[in-house]
Amino acid sequence: MGDSALADVLTDKQxxxxxxxxxxxxxxxxxxxxxxxxxxxxxYRISYPLPGRPDLVFVAARLAIFVDGxxxxxxxxxxxxxxxxxxxxxxxxxxxxxxxxxxxxxLTSVGWQVLRLWxxxxxxxxxxxxxxIAVRLAHKGNSKPI
Numbered sequence: 647m648g649d650s651a652l653a654d655v656l657t658d659k660q661x662x663x664x665x666x667x668x669x670x671x672x673x674x675x676x677x678x679x680x681x682x683x684x685x686x687x688x689x690y691r692i693s694y695p696l697p698g699r700p701d702l703v704f705v706a707a708r709l710a711i712f713v714d715g716x717x718x719x720x721x722x723x724x725x726x727x728x729x730x731x732x733x734x735x736x737x738x739x740x741x742x743x744x745x746x747x748x749x750x751x752x753l754t755s756v757g758w759q760v761l762r763l764w765x766x767x768x769x770x771x772x773x774x775x776x777x778x779i780a781v782r783l784a785h786k787g788n789s790k791p792i
Contacts, residue, residue: 678769682775
């Protein structure tokens with residue numbers, strides 16, 4: 647997690663309002679990825695009941711996809727901690743990273759593959775993300791569109 651080079655210019659009230667507007671599902675990157683997968687003929691499930699609530703699931707291939715937001719999951723490239731209440735944010739993001747590892751361990755222990763994509767990867771090179779998924783599906787013998 648990188649140190650912030652920029653001062654947090656929002657007040658606590660502004661920051662709270664901004665954070666409350668963040669979506670937990672159907673985020674911009676998730677929707678972009680889903681549309682690209684659909685166009686390629688790759689069919690997936692959403693809201694599938696698995697630990698950690700994967701954003702997309704390919705059930706037959708036992709592949710769980712998570713699209714991790716750069717801020718909320720502590721992207722090593724883009725995460726910048728707010729300067730206000732910095733200890734709170736440090737602990738919160740560290741716990742999220744720890745929980746992500748626990749979820750991944752839980753899923754892999756019962757035979758699932760897990761692929762985590764950063765929000766910035768989906769935004770900057772969606773086709774490469776789709777290709778990574780297609781390769782995983784092909785290795786599981788599930789390369790045909792449903």
